[in-house]
Every structure is written in C-alpha cells, then in structure tokens.
Amino acid sequence: MSKNTKKHRQKAAGIDGGGSSRNQRESHKMPESERLPLQLKISDFLAGSEDEIVFKGLSNIQRKYMHQFAARLGLKSQSYGSKNNRELHVRRRKRLTTLGDVRPLNMSAATRAVLKSLLPTIQTQLVTNQVIVQSNPNASHRYRNLRSDSISVALGPRMIPPRAQRISNELFRDKQELPIYHYQGELHQMLKQHNVFIINGETGSGKTTQVPQYILNEATRRNRPCRIVVTQPRRVAAVSVAHRVAKERGEPLGETVGYQIRMESRVKKTSNLIYTTSGCFLRSIMADVRGLFRKVSHVIIDEIHERDKNTDFTLITIKEQLKLNKDLKVILMSATMDIQLLSNYFDNCPVLNVPGQGYDVKIYHLEDILFHTGYRTALMEKYLRSMQEAFPTPTSMFSDNVLETMMSRTTADRLEDEYMQQVLDSLIEQCCESVEIRSKEELNEMFDQIQYYIESEGMSINAGHSETGLTPLMAACKCNMPEFVQFLILRQANVGIRDHDGYEAIDYARLHADGLCLQILMGSTNCVERVKQQEELSQQDKEKHRILAAYQQQFNDDNEVDHDLILSLLEGLYRNGHSGAIMVFLPGYNDIVQQRDLIQSTLPSGTYKLCILHGHMDSKDQFEALQRHPVRKIILSTNIGQTSITIPDLAYIIDSGKVKMNTYDSITESSQLQAIWISQADACQRSGRAGRTQNGVCYRLYSKAKYQFMPQFSIPEFMRIPLTEICLYAKTLEPKCGVQTYLQKSLNPPSTLSIQNAVRKLKILGVFRDDESVTELGKHLVDIPLDVQLGKCLLYGVFLKCYDPILTICAYHSVKDPFILPTDRSAQGQASFQRKSFSGQSFSDQMGILSLHKSYMEVRHNPRKVREFCNKYFLSHSAMEMFCATRKQINDVIKNMFNINYMDKMFNNDWHMIQLCLVAGFYPNVALIDRKALKLVCGAEKQLLLQRTSSLNPPGKKHLKEFINQLPHDWIVFYEKSRITNTCTINMNTVVPSLMIALQCGLDCDIIKNVGTEEDDSDEEELECNDDIDTDSDSQHSLQLTSNTATNNTTNSHSSSTSHSSNILNDFEVLQQKLSTTLKNISLNNDNCKTIMSLDNWIKFDIQSGDAKLLLLMRIALHTQFLAFLKTGPNAATSSAAFCIQKLLNTLHSSHAATFKMTV
Incomplete structure (x- = not known):
C-alpha cells in the first residue's frame, strides 16, 4: 500500500465533496446489510411516480443516514412522531411559488429622452415590416435541410456495394472464430421474413462488426442497392468500429465504410455502410426524415441497452417509419437488456440469441480482493484488533451459540444479559398469551417496549424466549403486527431461526388470512438467502x-x-x-487524473503505457488505447470503455462500480452531477471487456451483497434529463399530435410532470404557443445544434448584430469545460486565479469566454506557444480544439440560415448588446442580488451560491457577503444551476442592468397602478389606455397591457387549425395591434405616479408610470421586430431596430463595457 494513503484519500474526499465530515463518519456505523435495503427502497421510489415514501421502525442511526442519503439525491426528508413511533418521510421537491419583492427601476433622463425620440422610428419600422411579412408569408426556412452534420446531405442514392478485397489469413480466421459467424443463415432468414428483429448477442459475439458486413455481402451477391446506418451511443465506438470494419474488408476508410460524428466525417456520397452516433442520427432525422429513409435500406441500432435519450426518441420515429416504409429493415442489437420489453414494443418481434466468445472471466468482489491481496489500512487493523478482542475466534462472530460468546465476558455483562433475557421472556409472554382478546392498543404498547429495548438497551434482535424459543419476529408474526415485522426486517432480523417446536416466523405469518406479515417476509427473500448462506460459510468466507x-x-x-x-x-x-493490458473503470475525469498521478508517482517510468478513454478526448488520443504496445498498457476509462470497442490484449478489469450521471429535477430546474452505482447490466458489460479475445480477470471494488442490490438495468435517460429539446422534436415531427401523447409512444415514457414542466418552459421561452404549436422561433431552433436557450441567444445575436461574440459564448457552453482542475492542492489556487483572470473586473464569466477565445486564437497555430498557453492557464488542448470546431460547425449552420455579412457584426464590440442577447436567451435563469439580506435569490430559491469557478466569486473571497456590495447592478443572468444536497449554486454568470431585465424578461408584462401611495391620492392623470382599464372596488386600477414575446400564441381559440403562414401572420398582427394601441394611448407627459411593472411571478419593478409605458412600448416593438427578423431574415427595418436598441443601451453607464471594447 502507498505510504501516502491518508493524504490521497483525503484529497479524493475533497474532490467528491464528501470530505471526512461527521455526517460521513456516521454512515460508517451502519453495516452494509442495513444500508443496501434502504438504498433499494429509495431507488424504487425514484423510479416510480409517488410523491412520498414513509419509513417506519428505523433506528436513530438509520434515520440519520437516510436524511443524508435523501439530501444527496435532491430529496426532502423529515421525521415525525416521538420515541418508538417516529416515522421518516421522504418526498420529492415541489415547485414553490413566490410573489417576489418589488425592486426600484430608476430611469435616467438620457434614457427617457432616447425612448421618446425613438417613437417615430418605431412607427416607421412597424409599417415596413407589415408590408414585408404580408407580401411574403411563406419565406421562412428557405435554408432548411442544409445541416452539415446531417447524414442525408452527405449521401447520394443507394448503390450496390462493391465486393470486399482480400485480407490476411489471420484476419480472416479472427472473423471466422467469432460466435456470430455461425448464425449468418439465421440472420438472412430473419431479414427475409421480418422488417424488424432483435439480436441478443453477448459481449464479444462480433455482432457490431460482422452483422453489417453480412448484409453488404448478401447485397453484393444479389446485385441489390444497399445502404446501412449503424448507430452507436458514443463517438469513440463509432470511429473505432468503422476503422475495424474497413480493415476487415481490405479497404481504406471513407469508401464503402465510413463514419459521421459531430465535427468529423469520413463519408462519400457512394458509401454503403455508415457508423454514426445516436445524436447525429437523430439530428439527421430532424433535418429531413423522409429524405433520410429514402436513402437508407437498413438501420441497425447497436448498444440499445444504453437507453440514451437520442436512441429512445429515435425508436419512436422508426416505429412510425416501419408503418410507412415496407422496405425498411431495422435490427436492434443489445448485450444486456430486458429483451422481452423491447420485443413487446415492436409487436413481439423475433429475437436471435447469439452466445459470447466463450472465454472465461474470473470475477473477484471486494471481500475477495481484500482477503487475497492483504490490503490493510491503519484503521482497518485497529478495527480488526477490536473485533478479535470481542470475539477471540473468527467463528464466534457468526455463531448463534450464546454460551460460547458469554464465556469471554465479565460478570457484570452476564448479569446484564440475564436481566435482558427476563425482560424478553416477560414481554413475549404478555404479547402471545391470550392474543385473541388483546386490543390493538395493548399489543402496540407491548411491542413498542420490545422495540425500545432493541434500539436503546442493546437487546439482541434475534434473541429467543428461554423456554419456547420465540423471537420478537416470531411474536410479531403470531400477533399479526406488520408494522413491527417491517421494523425487524429492516434491522436484519434472522428470518430463518426456528423455535423449540421447529417453527419459523413465516409459519406463524401464514396463520393470518390478510397475509400482511407474510407479504413482508416474502419480500425479504434476500434476507432468508443471506442467512442460509451465512450458515454454510466456510472458515475462509468468514474471514473475508x-x-x-x-x-x-x-x-x-x-x-x-x-x-x-x-x-x-x-x-x-x-x-x-x-x-x-489492464483497464480501470472510474466515474469521471477528476478520478482519472488522480489515479494517473498516483500511478506515475509509484510505478517505474518507461515500463508501462498509460492511456485514457474519455468522451471529450480527440479520436487520435483514444486510438492509443486500442493499439498494442511493447510495454504493459494501463487504460483509465469512464463508462465509454464498456461498450462496442475491443482491445485485443485486454486481460484485466478493475471496476470501481461507479459512473458519473447528470440528473435533472424538472421541478426546481436544477441539475446534479454525481457519482452513482452502476447497474448489474453495466457490471456485466465491464467484466465482459476482459473476455473478448482471451481469458480474463475482473476485480470489482464492491461486495457481492452490493452487486445483488444494484438495479438490474440503468435508468433510461428520458427519466433524468430536461425534456425541452425532446418536446420540441416531438412537436416538429408530429405537429398535430400532443407532446404528451407522442412521448407516451416511447419504450419507457417519461413522467407526465416532467413533460408538463418542459412544455411550460418552452411556452415561456416563446418556442411553443398556448396550443403547443411550434412558433417561428421554434422552427429555427430545430435546425441549430444547440439547446433551446443557447439557440435563442444565438438568434438574438444575429438580430442585434453582435453575432461573433454570441457565437463564441454559445459554442463554449455547448462543449465540455476546457479548464482542468489540478490534483495538486497547491496548484488549485493558481488555476482558479488564472481562470478568473480572463474576466478581469467585468463581473461576467461570458466576458472571460470571449477573452479566452481571443487569446487562444492568437497562439493556436503555433504548437509551442499553444502548449505553453494551455499549461499556464490549466487548459485541456483537446477540449479547446473541440470548442473551436463546435464554433465553426454552428457558424456553418447559421450561415446557411441567414446571409451573414459584415453588417451583422456591426456591434460585435458593444458589450451592452451582448448582455441583452444573454438576457433574452438565458431567461428564466435570472437571479437577484438582495443587498439588504446580503444574499442571492431566484424565484422560489430562497438562497443561491455562486459556484467557486465563477469570476463573480473571486480568489480570496471566502464568503459571498464580502463581495455583493462591489457588484454594479442587482441582477445576474446565469447558464447553469446545479444542486449538491440542499445547496443550490449558479455558474457562468453575468451581472446585467435592470433596464435589460425589463426589456427582455417575462412572457407577459403587466403594469399595475397602485393608488395607495401619496401621489395616487392626488388628481393625477389616469392611464389613458381606456379599453384596457379595469376599475375594481378596491384601491387599485389595473392596466393589462400584455406584451407577449415574439412567438407566444395570442391567437383565438381556432388558431390551432390554421396553417403555418396564418399562425405567423397572427403572431405578428397581435404584436402589431398591441404596439399600435400603445402608441395611440400613450401619454408623453411626465407622469410621476408610481406603478408596478410585473414581468412574471417574482420579477417586479417599482417605476414611474410614464417610464413604464415607454418601456412597455419598447418591449413590444423589440419582440415585433425579432419576429419579423425570424420571418424574413435581416432587412432594413430589422436593422433599424437594432440601431434603436443600441442607441438606447448606450445611455447606460458602464466602465467595464468600455474596457470590453478595448480588449475584445
């Protein structure tokens, strides 16, 4: 064992956020046998639809552990009751509503003057755009289907595959030795008889590389055109398998066989076999679903058990296409999945079962590893010594012989045990004698006493009556007390003990007709098996x-x-x-880096080759892991290494049993990235990596009991991600079908609540109308390879002529963070300082992105300088290149949508215009700086923290309160909100002025004139929009001037049946009418009465009514012009609108905006 064990373990704890806190030590007191059943119940709860689960009969330690465990999963927990009747309630978080505090918005005289001066210009723009839109109602989307990553764009008509070239005898033998080789006849027979079927092939069967080749060979023999698309869940698998198949056909890659992934393509128009990622295939479907399936004859979905969101959504589309296209052939391939579920989904389609390679994989679990390696720490040795003192021989630890155990005890101990035996005898006799005539209350009182003695006085849970042998569990079953049976089962009571008459607890449970106790006991079969196995343990197993x-x-x-x-x-x-070779499966990048550093500091250099497999690495780097090397190869991998790739010399697997998984809470709209236990199917996939080409060994760093309690399969991604993008795709493919109805067609439909929350957010963003029809904004967003909010932000960048910086920001947010966290604690402070140095004093992480990109581009083409740059600023070179490549790809897409020229980049250096685009795109991700309470709030979130990596949380500032007063404005827009237990943090933040929030936030804007103030008691002029005034009996006059965003549906009830062009005209006409009404009724007099400008349920401003009306006018005009821009593209009127906005924002004073112009 390494001499720096303690230091390394503390470092690991710090990275994972667990540390060595008191709460963490508390969980150590609970044995694994108690933790696992509780974790399983929570897992079942999360997979279900119930809002609450109740735990009864838990001990204090168990309740403490459950509070910690629930918080780590983002659940709420609370205990109720007293003493022995205490219950633990675990609930899902609920969406909270808040009225919000009213914030002052004081407009400067210069801003007010500019707003008034813009009125004539706005009227002119309105008329101009009205003529353009009405004269060209069908002009939108004239650049669709030109997506650079769409497979159908790169391909021509289907061609007859050429004959494969001669290959080496060794390579040919390797193909013949694969199990799938002997199933070619069955494969071709199924292709003739069925349009869809499943290949259930074990790991190493050869299905991924050979099945497409068999289809190609048959098409060549029959002289038939053929094109196959094979989807993979990950980039590395798509690329590596394509290389392998091309090699097996004796051809260069990119001819007959190619691949297409994001930012990389090796495909010709004549290619017959294309490997791609599930995400790339789905984007191709969205670009041109009919054209794609005209050019493809076979679709093979590999590794379907991964259940990623793209694959699950694609299955819905394929199921619909099978009804329309009778010639389409679909093959679904999996190694570890609920095959019956998949077969039922496709109308009981047939299954072809193919065995694995046949190589043996010896599996060692944690107890085996510890026993055979002799691995010990100082704490382990101390605990083992204490166990030895309490139990002189190892066998006594597992013995039920009370006399033998008591021999090593003191007289006081024996007297205590005698007293406990008397108490137990008395209680069991009272419970079981005359049970028929005892009331439920009497029985509850007696069993509460037994529970008290077990929990608080140390009474053995398996102790029996001295004469009858009845244990508390038997007594509870005999008296039909299911609540107490549940308590004892959770405390791991031995259900296999027999009394002096030979009866077990289950025999007494069968005496009662309701079967409640029996049901609980039958559900604890695992406990029965555990007891029986324990009785049969060998001496070696006991030591383990x-x-x-x-x-x-x-x-x-x-x-x-x-x-x-x-x-x-x-x-x-x-x-x-x-x-x-050795492959080590680790949860994430931080664990990989830490393990790498340990290896490099321990093993002799030059005697091994260290490779890393990670999803965001370049394809070239990942190929190093697939090649043979003259020295021992050690591969550190995330779960990317467990599917579809074969490493020929791999013999050993070390499986940590963990995977990094991002879960999303649609109620609080926050994500949580954490390391969780894998499923049993994943464990089998990992161990199978070692048995592909030779016998292997797998070391599992978890016990056999832990494996038994792992879920059988992974949670489908549909169940744990935000569904906004999926809902938009669903409505785009099936406009006449409701989102809820469409997604119910999926293999495992997501929850109704998740769908409803996603649809609600799409309406807030202006992507859906009230009837769920897709707006013009939504139709553009489908074609942009970004999430909905980033896509909207980017479109505003084009509209407001600051395209380049917004493109850079959006590309950065769509890829992995390029900054590296050093494992050396002494370097972490320097890394944080260098990261935040890019933002300077701008109070914006997005400003830092722009500075980073500018600096990197200056050195990008000089290998020495770029290496020095990345080392200095703790950057991953591969991640930076991914960032630049993504920026180029998105730029190509936008250029196909709009004729981008220098005029669309006129305000590239205007920081205020960039800020306004961020507000438009990131809303509702808005936080308020409460300067009185010295904290951050966001809607229902009572308190937020800034993530440590944010430039708004500068080096040396340990607390947010010390920094708040330095911020120039009260509002922050952010891109990410994440939750760690009960702490909610925001990241990628920019401080923005209140004026921008008033212009761009909120679906509707309500102006309420409060007459309760001193000014309202005077004879001030009333608001002049008479048609909209609602006079109530109370002391308020309410003016409802609703300014919907550019794409919100405000059409009448029959709008859902109108065509696309009429929907656009209705949207435009409604905004046009609102603008005209406001212009007609607005008063330019200096109206000093105070009003409340309400943007949503929590963003509210206290503002002079005259200023409020001017801002409302500008909001409506801005949204109207944006809709016209989406409809017609840039024109003179929309360009004029951008100049008006720029003129307005220039009235805002900002020192860091001037700094931006000088540096970027």
Missing part, C-alpha cells in the same frame, strides 16, 4: 466478511473511489509479471 466489515468501517464506498486500493491491485499485477 470480517475483513470486509473492517474495511467498510473506515471507507465510505457510497461517496468515494478508493484510489489506493486500485493502486495496490496495479502494483500486485505489475510485480507478479502477469501479461495483458
């Missing part, structure tokens, strides 16, 4: 469990990865001279 218990007392495997144990295994394999 003793060491495992010691290990789990000092290491919380729920939160951490034991990097030192992994290093110990690597050192053992290294010293013993075992041949073959």
Whole structure:
C-alpha cells in the first residue's frame, strides 16, 4: 500500500465533496446489510411516480443516514412522531411559488429622452415590416435541410456495394472464430421474413462488426442497392468500429465504410455502410426524415441497452417509419437488456440469441480482493484488533451459540444479559398469551417496549424466549403486527431461526388470512438467502466478511473511489509479471487524473503505457488505447470503455462500480452531477471487456451483497434529463399530435410532470404557443445544434448584430469545460486565479469566454506557444480544439440560415448588446442580488451560491457577503444551476442592468397602478389606455397591457387549425395591434405616479408610470421586430431596430463595457 494513503484519500474526499465530515463518519456505523435495503427502497421510489415514501421502525442511526442519503439525491426528508413511533418521510421537491419583492427601476433622463425620440422610428419600422411579412408569408426556412452534420446531405442514392478485397489469413480466421459467424443463415432468414428483429448477442459475439458486413455481402451477391446506418451511443465506438470494419474488408476508410460524428466525417456520397452516433442520427432525422429513409435500406441500432435519450426518441420515429416504409429493415442489437420489453414494443418481434466468445472471466468482489491481496489500512487493523478482542475466534462472530460468546465476558455483562433475557421472556409472554382478546392498543404498547429495548438497551434482535424459543419476529408474526415485522426486517432480523417446536416466523405469518406479515417476509427473500448462506460459510468466507466489515468501517464506498486500493491491485499485477493490458473503470475525469498521478508517482517510468478513454478526448488520443504496445498498457476509462470497442490484449478489469450521471429535477430546474452505482447490466458489460479475445480477470471494488442490490438495468435517460429539446422534436415531427401523447409512444415514457414542466418552459421561452404549436422561433431552433436557450441567444445575436461574440459564448457552453482542475492542492489556487483572470473586473464569466477565445486564437497555430498557453492557464488542448470546431460547425449552420455579412457584426464590440442577447436567451435563469439580506435569490430559491469557478466569486473571497456590495447592478443572468444536497449554486454568470431585465424578461408584462401611495391620492392623470382599464372596488386600477414575446400564441381559440403562414401572420398582427394601441394611448407627459411593472411571478419593478409605458412600448416593438427578423431574415427595418436598441443601451453607464471594447 502507498505510504501516502491518508493524504490521497483525503484529497479524493475533497474532490467528491464528501470530505471526512461527521455526517460521513456516521454512515460508517451502519453495516452494509442495513444500508443496501434502504438504498433499494429509495431507488424504487425514484423510479416510480409517488410523491412520498414513509419509513417506519428505523433506528436513530438509520434515520440519520437516510436524511443524508435523501439530501444527496435532491430529496426532502423529515421525521415525525416521538420515541418508538417516529416515522421518516421522504418526498420529492415541489415547485414553490413566490410573489417576489418589488425592486426600484430608476430611469435616467438620457434614457427617457432616447425612448421618446425613438417613437417615430418605431412607427416607421412597424409599417415596413407589415408590408414585408404580408407580401411574403411563406419565406421562412428557405435554408432548411442544409445541416452539415446531417447524414442525408452527405449521401447520394443507394448503390450496390462493391465486393470486399482480400485480407490476411489471420484476419480472416479472427472473423471466422467469432460466435456470430455461425448464425449468418439465421440472420438472412430473419431479414427475409421480418422488417424488424432483435439480436441478443453477448459481449464479444462480433455482432457490431460482422452483422453489417453480412448484409453488404448478401447485397453484393444479389446485385441489390444497399445502404446501412449503424448507430452507436458514443463517438469513440463509432470511429473505432468503422476503422475495424474497413480493415476487415481490405479497404481504406471513407469508401464503402465510413463514419459521421459531430465535427468529423469520413463519408462519400457512394458509401454503403455508415457508423454514426445516436445524436447525429437523430439530428439527421430532424433535418429531413423522409429524405433520410429514402436513402437508407437498413438501420441497425447497436448498444440499445444504453437507453440514451437520442436512441429512445429515435425508436419512436422508426416505429412510425416501419408503418410507412415496407422496405425498411431495422435490427436492434443489445448485450444486456430486458429483451422481452423491447420485443413487446415492436409487436413481439423475433429475437436471435447469439452466445459470447466463450472465454472465461474470473470475477473477484471486494471481500475477495481484500482477503487475497492483504490490503490493510491503519484503521482497518485497529478495527480488526477490536473485533478479535470481542470475539477471540473468527467463528464466534457468526455463531448463534450464546454460551460460547458469554464465556469471554465479565460478570457484570452476564448479569446484564440475564436481566435482558427476563425482560424478553416477560414481554413475549404478555404479547402471545391470550392474543385473541388483546386490543390493538395493548399489543402496540407491548411491542413498542420490545422495540425500545432493541434500539436503546442493546437487546439482541434475534434473541429467543428461554423456554419456547420465540423471537420478537416470531411474536410479531403470531400477533399479526406488520408494522413491527417491517421494523425487524429492516434491522436484519434472522428470518430463518426456528423455535423449540421447529417453527419459523413465516409459519406463524401464514396463520393470518390478510397475509400482511407474510407479504413482508416474502419480500425479504434476500434476507432468508443471506442467512442460509451465512450458515454454510466456510472458515475462509468468514474471514473475508470480517475483513470486509473492517474495511467498510473506515471507507465510505457510497461517496468515494478508493484510489489506493486500485493502486495496490496495479502494483500486485505489475510485480507478479502477469501479461495483458489492464483497464480501470472510474466515474469521471477528476478520478482519472488522480489515479494517473498516483500511478506515475509509484510505478517505474518507461515500463508501462498509460492511456485514457474519455468522451471529450480527440479520436487520435483514444486510438492509443486500442493499439498494442511493447510495454504493459494501463487504460483509465469512464463508462465509454464498456461498450462496442475491443482491445485485443485486454486481460484485466478493475471496476470501481461507479459512473458519473447528470440528473435533472424538472421541478426546481436544477441539475446534479454525481457519482452513482452502476447497474448489474453495466457490471456485466465491464467484466465482459476482459473476455473478448482471451481469458480474463475482473476485480470489482464492491461486495457481492452490493452487486445483488444494484438495479438490474440503468435508468433510461428520458427519466433524468430536461425534456425541452425532446418536446420540441416531438412537436416538429408530429405537429398535430400532443407532446404528451407522442412521448407516451416511447419504450419507457417519461413522467407526465416532467413533460408538463418542459412544455411550460418552452411556452415561456416563446418556442411553443398556448396550443403547443411550434412558433417561428421554434422552427429555427430545430435546425441549430444547440439547446433551446443557447439557440435563442444565438438568434438574438444575429438580430442585434453582435453575432461573433454570441457565437463564441454559445459554442463554449455547448462543449465540455476546457479548464482542468489540478490534483495538486497547491496548484488549485493558481488555476482558479488564472481562470478568473480572463474576466478581469467585468463581473461576467461570458466576458472571460470571449477573452479566452481571443487569446487562444492568437497562439493556436503555433504548437509551442499553444502548449505553453494551455499549461499556464490549466487548459485541456483537446477540449479547446473541440470548442473551436463546435464554433465553426454552428457558424456553418447559421450561415446557411441567414446571409451573414459584415453588417451583422456591426456591434460585435458593444458589450451592452451582448448582455441583452444573454438576457433574452438565458431567461428564466435570472437571479437577484438582495443587498439588504446580503444574499442571492431566484424565484422560489430562497438562497443561491455562486459556484467557486465563477469570476463573480473571486480568489480570496471566502464568503459571498464580502463581495455583493462591489457588484454594479442587482441582477445576474446565469447558464447553469446545479444542486449538491440542499445547496443550490449558479455558474457562468453575468451581472446585467435592470433596464435589460425589463426589456427582455417575462412572457407577459403587466403594469399595475397602485393608488395607495401619496401621489395616487392626488388628481393625477389616469392611464389613458381606456379599453384596457379595469376599475375594481378596491384601491387599485389595473392596466393589462400584455406584451407577449415574439412567438407566444395570442391567437383565438381556432388558431390551432390554421396553417403555418396564418399562425405567423397572427403572431405578428397581435404584436402589431398591441404596439399600435400603445402608441395611440400613450401619454408623453411626465407622469410621476408610481406603478408596478410585473414581468412574471417574482420579477417586479417599482417605476414611474410614464417610464413604464415607454418601456412597455419598447418591449413590444423589440419582440415585433425579432419576429419579423425570424420571418424574413435581416432587412432594413430589422436593422433599424437594432440601431434603436443600441442607441438606447448606450445611455447606460458602464466602465467595464468600455474596457470590453478595448480588449475584445
């Protein structure tokens, strides 16, 4: 074991956020046998639709653990009751509503003067755009279907595949030895008889590389045109498999066989076999679904058990296409999935079962590893010594012989046990004698006493009556007390003990007709099996469990990865001279870096090749892991390495059992990235990597019991992600079908609440109308390879003529963060300082993005300088190149939509225009700086924190309160909101003026004149929009001037049946009418009475009524011009609108805006 064990473990704990806190140590007190059933119940709760789950009969320690565990998963928990009747309630978070505090908005005289001067210009723009839109109602989307990453764009008509070239005898033998080779006849027969079927092929069967080749060969023999698209969940698999198949056909890559992934393509118009990612295939469907399936004869969806969102959505489309296209052939391939579920989904389609390679994989679980390697820490040794003192021989730990255990105890201990036995005898006798005549209240009181003695006085849960042998569990079953049976089962009561008459608890449970106790016992079959297995344990197994218990007392495997144990295994394999590559599965990048540093500081340099497999690495780097090397190869991989790739010399797997998974709470609209336990199917996939070409060994860093409690399959991505993009896709493909109805067609439909929340957000963003029809904005967003909010932000960048900086910001937010967190703690402060240095004093992370991109482009083409630049600023070169490539791809898409020229970049250096675009795109991600309470709030979130990486949380400032007073404005727009337990943080933030919030935030804007103020008691002039005045009996006059965003539906009830062009005209006409009404009724007199300008349920401004009316006018004009821009593209009128906005924003004073013009 490494001498720096303690230091490394503390470092790992710090990265995972767990640390070595008191709460974490509390969980060590609970044995794994108690934690696992509780975790399983929570997992089932999360997978279901219930809002609450109740736990009864938990001990204090169990309740403490459950509070921590629930908080880590973003759940709310609370205990109720007293003493023995205490219950733990775990609930999902609910959406909270808040009226919000009214914030002052004081407009400067210069801003007010500019707003008034713009009125004639606005009227002219209105007339001009009215003529353009009405004369050209069908002009939108004239640049569709030109997506650079669409497969159908790159391909021509289907062609007859050429004959494969001669290959080496060795390569040919390798193909023949694959299990799938012997199933070619069955494969061709199924293709003739069925349009869709499943290949259930075990890991290593050869299905991914061989099935497409068999289809190509058959098409060549029959002289038939053929084109196959094979989808993979990950880029590395699509690229590596394409290379392998091209090699097996004796051809260069990019001819018959090619691949297409984001930012990379090796495909010709004549290619017959294309490997692609599921995301790229879905974008191709959205670009031109009919054209795509005209050019493709076969679709093979590989690794379908991954259940990513793109694959699940694609299945809906394919199921519909099978009804329309009788010639389409679909093959679904999986190694570990609920095949019956998939078969039922496709009308009981047939299944072709193919065995695996047949190589043996020896699996060692945590208890085996600890026993055989002799891995010990100081804490483990201390705990083992204490166990030895309490139990002189290992067998006594598992023995039920009370006398033998008591021999090593003191006289006081024996007297205490005698007293406990008397108490137990008395209580059981009272419970079981004359049970028929005892009331429920009497029985509850007696069993509460038993529970008290078990929890608080140390009474053995499996102790029996001295004469009858009845245990508390048997007594509870005999008296038909299901609540108490549940309590005992959760405390791991032994259900296999027999009384002196030979009866077990389950025999007494069968006496009662309602079967409540019996049902609980039957549900604890795992406990029965555990007891029976425990009785049959060998001496070696008992020692393994003793060491495992010691290990789990000092290491919380729920939160951490034991990097030192992994290093110990690597050192053992290294010293013993075992041949073959080693793959270590780790949750994420931080764990990979930490493990890499441990290896490099321990193993002799030059004697091994260290490779890394990670989803955001360049394809070239990932190929290093697939090649043979003259020295021992060690591969550190995330879950990307568990599917579709074959590493020929791989012999050993070390499986941490963890994966980084991003879960999204649609109620609080926050995400949570955390390391969680994998499923049993994933565990089998990982161990199968070692048995592809030879016998292998898999070391699982989790116990056999933990494996048994893992979920059988992974949670589908549909169940744990925001569904806004999916809902937009659904409505685009099936405009006449409701989103809820369409997504109910999926293999595992997402919850109704998640869909409703996604649809609600799309309406707020102006992507859906009230009837769920897609607006003009939504139709543009479908074609942009960005999430909905970034896409909207980018379109505003084109509209407001600051395209380049907004393009850079949106591209950055759509890729992995390029900044690296160094594992050396002493360097982490420097890394944070360098990262934040790009933002300077701008109070904006987005400003930092622009400065970073500018600086990087200056050195990008000089290898030495770019290496120095990345080292200085702690940047990943590959991630920066991905950022630049993504920027180019998005730029190509936008150029196909609009004729971008220098006029569309006129305000590239205007920071205020950039800020306004961010507000338009990021809303509703808005936070308020409460200067009185010295905290951040956001809608229903009572308090937010700034993420440590944000430039608004500068180096050296430990608390937000010290920094708030330095911020120039009260509002922050942010891109990310994440939750860690009960703490909610925001990241990628920009401070913005109140005027921008008033112009761009909110679906509707209500102006309420409050006559309760001193000014309102005078004879001030009333608001002049008489048709809209609603006089109530109370002391308020309410003016409802609704300024819907550019694409919100305000049409009448029959609008859902209108055509696309009439919907556009209705949207435009409604905004036009509102603008005309406001212009007609607005008073230019200096109206000093105070009004409330309400943008949504929490953003409200206290403002002079005259200023409010001017701002409302500008809001409506801005949204009207944006809609006209989406409809017709840039024109003189929309350009004039951009100049008006720029003139207005220039009245805002900002020192860092001037700095921006000088630096970017």
